[in-house]
Amino acid sequence: MSLSNNNKTGNIFFSPFSISSALAMVMLGARGNTATQMSECLQAKDCWGDVHSSFAKLLTELKRPEAPFTFSVANRLYREKSCPFTQKFLIQSKKHYSTELESVDFKTRSEEVRIDVNNWVQKNTPGNITEVVDEDDLNELTRLVLFTATHFRGSWKKDFSWSKTYDAQFWLKKNDSKPVKMMKQEGNFACTFIEEANCKILEMPYSGEEVSMLIFLPAEIEDDTTGLEKLEKELTSEKFVAWTHPGKMQTCYIDVRLPRFTLEETYDLNTVLSSMSMVDAFDHTKCDFSGMSGHKDLVLSKVIHKAFVKVHEKATEATFVDMCWFEYCSGKIMRGNLNSFIADHPFLFFIRHNPTMNILFAGRFCCPV
Known part of the structure; x- marks a missing residue:
C-alpha cells in the first residue's frame, strides 16, 4: 500500500477501485506520454483499449439491483462553460462510467459551484461525507473537476x-x-x-x-x-x-x-501517483490532455481521495469521494x-x-x- 510509505503507524483506509476508476476516466482524455504513464500506473498498459470496458462491466456487476449488498457509484464532471470539450471524450465518459456533465461558471461563480458540488457529494454518500471542496479549491483558472462518489454497505x-x-x-x-x-x-x-x-x-x-x-x-x-x-x-x-x-x-x-471502529481519511494523491511514475500529468510543460479539449491547455492539478468506513455488529459501511482538478496552464x-x-x-x-x-x-x- 503506497499510502503507507509516509505513514508507518497511523490508520489508513482507501478504495483502490474508486481511485483506479477515477484515474481511468481521466485517462480517456490523455494522449502521448501522459497516457502511457497513466496506463502504467493503472497497470493497464497491455489493455488500454479494454480497460474502460472492463470498468464498465465491473460497475454493472457491482450495481445490479438484486445484489445482496449496496454498491453505488456516481460520477460527475464539472466543466467551465466557456471551455469546449471534445464530443468523443464526453460520449466515452458517459458510455463507460455513466458520468453526468455539468457546465458551470468557474470564472465568476466558483463559490456557487463549490456549494453545489458539496451538496451533490452529500446526496450521493448518504451523508457520510459532507464537504469535499474548500473555499480555496476552485478559482477562475479551474477548467474541469471530476468527482467519483462510491458508497458500499454490506451486512x-x-x-x-x-x-x-x-x-x-x-x-x-x-x-x-x-x-x-x-x-x-x-x-x-x-x-x-x-x-x-x-x-x-x-x-x-x-x-x-x-x-x-x-x-x-x-x-x-x-x-x-x-x-x-x-x-x-x-x-x-x-x-x-x-x-x-x-x-x-x-x-x-x-x-x-x-x-x-469508524475511520475517516483524506489523501492528496499527487505525491503518491508521481512516485508511481505518473509525473507528466501534473507538469504543465509536459501534460497532454488534448483528448479532452482538443488542445494541450489542461493540467491535472490535484487528485483528492476521501474515505469513510464504519464497521459494527451488523454491517460494514464504506464511502469514498475522488476528486481530480484540472486547471488552465498559465509487550x-x-x-x-x-x-x-x-x-x-x-x-x-x-x-x-x-x-x-x-x-x-x-x-x-x-x-x-
Whole structure:
C-alpha cells in the first residue's frame, strides 16, 4: 500500500477501485506520454483499449439491483462553460462510467459551484461525507473537476451480537494500549496462517458471500511500532492472491474478536501517483490532455481521495469521494492458535468482490479514534 510509505503507524483506509476508476476516466482524455504513464500506473498498459470496458462491466456487476449488498457509484464532471470539450471524450465518459456533465461558471461563480458540488457529494454518500471542496479549491483558472462518489454497505453473513460486545484494550504497540469496544462471535470461518509473514488471515463473508472482509493479523507484535512492518514488507499483490486463494484457506470453528471502529481519511494523491511514475500529468510543460479539449491547455492539478468506513455488529459501511482538478496552464502479544482470532492489536483489512477477486477497499487499523 503506497499510502503507507509516509505513514508507518497511523490508520489508513482507501478504495483502490474508486481511485483506479477515477484515474481511468481521466485517462480517456490523455494522449502521448501522459497516457502511457497513466496506463502504467493503472497497470493497464497491455489493455488500454479494454480497460474502460472492463470498468464498465465491473460497475454493472457491482450495481445490479438484486445484489445482496449496496454498491453505488456516481460520477460527475464539472466543466467551465466557456471551455469546449471534445464530443468523443464526453460520449466515452458517459458510455463507460455513466458520468453526468455539468457546465458551470468557474470564472465568476466558483463559490456557487463549490456549494453545489458539496451538496451533490452529500446526496450521493448518504451523508457520510459532507464537504469535499474548500473555499480555496476552485478559482477562475479551474477548467474541469471530476468527482467519483462510491458508497458500499454490506451486512455480515452472521451478525455479531450486540449483547456480546465488551470493553477491551487494543494494543497500539507492545507497552501501549487504548480502550475499545470489542465485538465477539464464534462460528465457522475460512482462515489460514502464513508462516513467512507470521500472520493469520481470516475471511468474514457478507450476506450472499459475494463480498468478504479479509483480515491480516500478525501473530505477535515483533517490532517497536505497530507489529505490521514485517507483514507490510512481505505483502505484494501476487502474495495477496496466493495467500487468500480458497485452496489455501481452511474452514475452522473460530472465536472471533474484532473491534468496532469508524475511520475517516483524506489523501492528496499527487505525491503518491508521481512516485508511481505518473509525473507528466501534473507538469504543465509536459501534460497532454488534448483528448479532452482538443488542445494541450489542461493540467491535472490535484487528485483528492476521501474515505469513510464504519464497521459494527451488523454491517460494514464504506464511502469514498475522488476528486481530480484540472486547471488552465498559465509487550509481545502471542496468538498462535488458529481456533481464536483476537484482533486486539494492529491489523490490515481488505474488502474483496469474490466473483472477480477485485479489491474494493483496503485499510490498516492501528489505533481506535
